[in-house]
Each structure stands twice: as C-alpha cells, then as structure tokens.
Amino acid sequence: MSLILVDDLAKSYGRVVAVDGLSLRVEEGSIMGLIGPNGAGKTTTIKIILGLLKPNRGFVRVFDEEPWDNQDIKPKIGVIYERAYFPSRHKVFDYLKRVCRIFGKPESRAREVLALTRFEDAHDRTIKALSAGMLQKFAVAHALIKEPRLIIADEPTSNLDPEARRELLDLILQLHRDENVTFLISSHVLPELSRVCESVAIINKGKVWAVGSLTELSEKLGARTTRISTDNPEALGELIRKLEYVNRVEVDSRGVSVGVLAGEDERLYEDVPRLAKKAEAKIVGIETGTASLEELFRLAVKSTQGEDHRWEKVDHS
Amino acid sequence: MGKGRPFLEIFTYALDEDYRFPILEVFAFLFALGTFVFADFAAYGQTGEALAYSSVSTLCGFPLLFIFVVLILKNVAYGLGGDLDRGVMQTLFSYPLKRRYILRARLLSGLGMALLLFLGIQIFGLFLLAPDVILTYPGTVFWTYAAQLCSPALLLAGLVLLLALRLKRGGLALLIGVVLLFAGLVVSGFVTSIAYGTGSALVLKIWAVINPNSALQSYYLGTLWFPSEIWVPTFSEVLLYLGAGYLIVAATFVAGYAYFERRLEI
Numbered sequence: 001m002s003l004i005l006v007d008d009l010a011k012s013y014g015r016v017v018a019v020d021g022l023s024l025r026v027e028e029g030s031i032m033g034l035i036g037p038n039g040a041g042k043t044t045t046i047k048i049i050l051g052l053l054k055p056n057r058g059f060v061r062v063f064d065e066e067p068w069d070n071q072d073i074k075p076k077i078g079v080i081y082e083r084a085y086f087p088s089r090h091k092v093f094d095y096l097k098r099v100c101r102i103f104g105k106p107e108s109r110a111r112e113v114l115a116l117t118r119f120e121d122a123h124d125r126t127i128k129a130l131s132a133g134m135l136q137k138f139a140v141a142h143a144l145i146k147e148p149r150l151i152i153a154d155e156p157t158s159n160l161d162p163e164a165r166r167e168l169l170d171l172i173l174q175l176h177r178d179e180n181v182t183f184l185i186s187s188h189v190l191p192e193l194s195r196v197c198e199s200v201a202i203i204n205k206g207k208v209w210a211v212g213s214l215t216e217l218s219e220k221l222g223a224r225t226t227r228i229s230t231d232n233p234e235a236l237g238e239l240i241r242k243l244e245y246v247n248r249v250e251v252d253s254r255g256v257s258v259g260v261l262a263g264e265d266e267r268l269y270e271d272v273p274r275l276a277k278k279a280e281a282k283i284v285g286i287e288t289g290t291a292s293l294e295e296l297f298r299l300a301v302k303s304t305q306g307e308d309h310r311w312e313k314v315d316h317s
Numbered sequence: 318m319g320k321g322r323p324f325l326e327i328f329t330y331a332l333d334e335d336y337r338f339p340i341l342e343v344f345a346f347l348f349a350l351g352t353f354v355f356a357d358f359a360a361y362g363q364t365g366e367a368l369a370y371s372s373v374s375t376l377c378g379f380p381l382l383f384i385f386v387v388l389i390l391k392n393v394a395y396g397l398g399g400d401l402d403r404g405v406m407q408t409l410f411s412y413p414l415k416r417r418y419i420l421r422a423r424l425l426s427g428l429g430m431a432l433l434l435f436l437g438i439q440i441f442g443l444f445l446l447a448p449d450v451i452l453t454y455p456g457t458v459f460w461t462y463a464a465q466l467c468s469p470a471l472l473l474a475g476l477v478l479l480l481a482l483r484l485k486r487g488g489l490a491l492l493i494g495v496v497l498l499f500a501g502l503v504v505s506g507f508v509t510s511i512a513y514g515t516g517s518a519l520v521l522k523i524w525a526v527i528n529p530n531s532a533l534q535s536y537y538l539g540t541l542w543f544p545s546e547i548w549v550p551t552f553s554e555v556l557l558y559l560g561a562g563y564l565i566v567a568a569t570f571v572a573g574y575a576y577f578e579r580r581l582e583i
Contacts, residue, residue, distance in 0.1 A: 047583075050411075052407060052582065052583050053583075054580075069415060069578065071320070071415050074411060074412060077411070079407075085403060085408050086408055087330060087334055087405055090330075090333070098329075102323045102326045102327070102413070104322065142408075
C-alpha cells in the first residue's frame with residue numbers, strides 16, 4: 001500500500017517554479033530518502049504532502065486522503081522540521097504532556113518518548129532555553145508522541161552533533177524494524193541517508209529524476225565508479241579523460257577514479273591496459289563499485305548547472 | 318478522536334501565550350485604573366439617556382481606545398502573526414483539528430478573553446460608580462457599548478487579523494494596526510471639520526457606517542456636539558448604521574476565516 005502518492009505535482013511561487021511535474025510514491029514500511037541540491041523542491045514537496053501548501057496542479061494522497069486541512073490523517077503522521085517550531089515559553093515535559101492530551105495518549109507517553117530520544121535531562125527546561133540540537137531532539141520526541149505510522153522529516157539531523165545523529169539514525173532503524181514505521185526523509189547529509197534509506201528519490205529542478213535503491217540508481221544512471229590504482233595517476237588520468245564515454249575523472253596520489261556512461265564498463269577495462277602502456281604507468285589494481293550517494297547527488301547538481309546530460313537519458317519512471 | 322480535547326488544549330496554549338504572567342494582571346489593573354480614574358458623571362447638565370450615554374462613553378472611552386486596543390493588537394496582530402512568523406502555526410497544523418478551530422481557539426483567547434476582561438471590569442465599575450445609570454437605562458448602556466466596541470476596536474481586530482494572515486509577520490501587522498488606529502482618529506477629526514465647513518451631513522453619514530458610535534453620539538448629544546441642523550439621526554437610523562458597522566466587522570472576520578481555512582499557505 002502506498003502511504004504517499006504524488007502525481008504530476010506542480011507548485012510555483014510567483015514566477016519561481018519550485019515543483020514541476022513531480023511524481024513520487026512511498027510504500028508502507030519503507031524508508032525513502034529525498035535528495036537534491038538547494039532549491040530542488042524537496043521542502044515544497046514535503047509541505048504539500050503535509051497540507052501546508054496547495055499545489056497549482058497535480059494529485060496528492062496521504063493515507064489515501066487529500067492532505068489539505070485533513071484532521072483525520074494527522075494522528076498518523078509525525079513531522080520533524082529542519083528548524084523546530086514550538087511555543088517557546090513552555091517547559092519541555094509540560095508541552096509534551098499537552099501534546100499527549102491533544103492526541104488522546106496517556107501522559108506517560110511523554111516520559112516514554114523522552115526516554116526513547118534520550119532527552120530526559122531536558123525534562124524541566126523551557127523550550128526557548130534549548131540549544132538548536134536539543135530543540136531538534138525535542139522535535140523528534142514531539143513527532144513520536146502520537147505513535148505515527150508515517151514520519152516525514154525535513155533535514156532531521158541538521159542541528160545534531162555526531163553522537164546525536166547516530167542515535168537518531170539508530171532510532172529511525174529501530175522504529176522501522178520494531179513498529180514498521182514508514183519514513184520519508186529529506187537530507188543533505190548523504191552518508192546518513194545511505195545508511196538508513198532503502199530507496200532514494202533524486203529531485204532536481206522540481207522533478208523526480210530517478211528513484212530506486214543506491215545500486216539501482218548507480219546502474220540506471222551509469223554512475224558506477226571504476227577505481228584504477230597506479231604509480232602514475234597523473235599521466236593515466238590525462239589519457240582516460242580523452243575517452244568519449246568517460247564523464248568523470250578524479251586523480252589522486254594513488255590512482256584514478258573514473259565514471260563512465262551506463263554499459264561502458266567493459267570498454268574501459270579493454271582500454272586501460274593500452275592507455276597505461278602509453279602513459280608508462282603500472283596498473284596495481286582495477287575494480288568497479290556502486291557510486292556513493294554523494295556521487296549521485298553531485299551528478300544531480302551538475303545537471304542543474306547544465307554540465308551533465310545523462311539525466312535526459314534516464315527512464316524516470 | 319473527538320475535537321473537543323484538542324480544541325481545549327490549543328485554546329489553553331493560546332491563553333498561556335497571550336496572558337503569560339504578568340500580562341493579564343497588568344491589563345486588568347490598567348482597565349480598572351482607566352475605568353475608575355476616567356469616570357466622569359458630571360455630564361454638563363445632561364439628563365436621562367443622554368446622561369447615561371455620556372457616562373458610559375467617558376467610562377469606557379479611554380480604556381477602550383488605549384488599553385483594550387493595545388491588548389488586541391498584541392494578541393491578534395503580534396500573537397497570531399508571530400505564530401505564523403515563527404513557524405509555530407506549522408506545529409499547530411500537525412494537530413488533529415480543522416484549521417477553523419485552530420483560528421477560533423486563537424481568537425477566543427486573543428480577542429474573546431480581552432473582551433471578557435474589559436467588559437467585566439467596565440460593568441463592575443459602572444455598577445459601583447453609577448448604579449442608577451445601568452439600572453435605569455440598560456438599553457442605552459447596551460447600545461453605547463455595542464457602538465463603542467464596533468469601531469475602532471473590533472473593526473481594527475478584524476483588519477489586523479487579515480493583515481497578520483496575509484503578511485505572516487507579527488511585528489509588521491502590529492505596526493500597521495497602530496497606524497490604522499491613529500489614521501482613524503485623524504479621519505474622524507477631518508470628517509467633523511468637513512461637516513462643519515460644508516454644512517453637509519453626507520460625510521457624517523458615510524463615516525457613521527464605519528464608526529456607528531458617531532451616529533449614536535449624534536442621536537443622544539446631537540444638539541451639544543454637532544449642530545442639530547446638520548444631522549440628528551433617528552434611533553432606527555442609528556440601528557441601521559450599527560448593523561452596517563457590525564456587518565463590516567463580520568465581513569473582515571469571515572474573510573479572515575475563509576483565508577485561513579482555504580488559502581493560507583505556510
């Protein structure tokens with residue numbers, strides 16, 4: 001069952017087009033990541049899904065319902081914003097107890113979520129006295145009060161220190177594993193997304209450019225990287241750069257990392273020995289691996305800047 | 318899940334925000350001070366309903382214009398606008414309540430409680446200081462409060478509600494609200510001057526639609542404050558102007574509700 005179904009969504013702010021024909025589907029029990037450069041349309045998409053913005057065009061269903069001003073779906077959705085917004089004069093525990101009452105949960109749930117988020121120490125502090133990181137933790141606790149089936153998080157780790165980030169990611173995995181909570185997470189911290197997300201949607205210029213697991217996306221986008229270890233990376237890198245099917249060459253002191261168009265791996269393997277001989281370079285090793293999320297993200301940014309046209313070849317379905 | 322509990326919780330949240338210590342206490346004190354200090358029942362030889370009107374007007378004039386209006390500007394413009402400005406409304410929208418109930422809770426706290434506080438102290442003061450007025454002329458007392466509250470207080474509340482929703486900036490909505498308040502006072506002065514200067518009642522009648530208290534004042538005190546030959550409305554006309562004034566007030570609130578419910582994007 002799809003908990004979120006978005007089709008051909010469009011949203012503009014005056015002349016600025018934020019989302020343009022975006023389609024997305026989040027299945028129950030999945031963890032989906034949204035990545036894309038700044039201004040790609042991630043936050044606008046999330047706000048439309050949450051019923052905070054109205055699309056100019058398109059179809060949105062959350063739990064099979066229209067999200068705008070829909071009180072029935074709210075108890076099922078936990079929200080974590082990049083910047084947490086709460087009435088600042090209340091105390092942490094008092095406010096969480098109020099939220100428990102709003103959602104018809106016993107007040108003991110407030111204590112449970114504080115324990116779950118390891119936030120008991122801040123129990124008596126006023127919300128305005130919390131640091132940015134603590135506020136983010138509070139936002140997580142706040143989102144969990146209602147025991148949601150779906151959590152939508154916009155940059156949930158942006159203000160957290162490394163330890164708190166790790167804890168939050170562990171919590172996400174735990175909730176997913178133990179309670180089958182579905183997540184839609186937008187983040188720029190890509191290693192974290194790749195740690196928790198089963199699938200990723202790459203958004204750029206208001207469209208979903210590709211959806212799939214990291215492996216699927218690498219295959220689909222031809223973003224696999226071949227690493228060639230050599231004693232003369234500079235000379236070999238220069239020659240490889242001239243190959244027409246190569247789109248990315250990074251040279252460091254120990255070798256060359258090469259990105260090639262989809263299906264051209266074998267050709268590179270055939271050409272490397274010839275080029276190494278010409279460059280008088282000794283090949284120590286050669287292997288091809290899945291591209292990291294960073295590499296996929298970088299491709300998306302290049303695409304925005306018109307430097308890379310592989311996206312146009314991709315089946316975006 | 319019923320909506321009663323979430324509504325109550327958001328209402329009490331709004332009360333906590335609008336009247337955190339010592340705001341409620343300070344405003345209650347100011348209302349009491351304004352009511353008792355500015356009470357003047359000498360009334361320049363008036364009798365009957367004119368005396369009742371004058372007494373209530375002097376009793377509520379200062380607290381209404383300079384304390385009640387400040388409170389609603391603070392609560393509606395700055396409070397509601399601030400919730401939009403600071404993003405708190407996003408959090409409120411994640412609770413299981415229709416948008417109109419969230420706005421209702423916010424307005425009941427910001428405006429309803431302010432009204433209750435103001436009228437409670439006023440009526441108490443009136444009973445204490447001039448029991449004859451309220452017991453002998455309850456109708457006059459009622460109409461005077463209705464007219465005094467309509468404009469600028471409630472009209473301004475409706476306008477700053479629209480401003481706060483449209484601008485989503487509490488500080489700016491507050492500032493424009495203050496400017497509107499003083500602009501209203503200036504326009505009122507101009508209207509009177511034009512009426513005296515031209516001898517025409519037209520501007521007075523137009524102004525009475527926005528500020529029905531001017532019609533009521535003319536009805537009760539016409540010979541004293543305005544030349545009777547310019548304009549003394551009948552009581553039925555006063556009620557028409559009052560109705561028109563409240564229609565305008567209602568229109569601003571209905572527009573605010575409709576915008577909040579159907580159009581407000583955050």
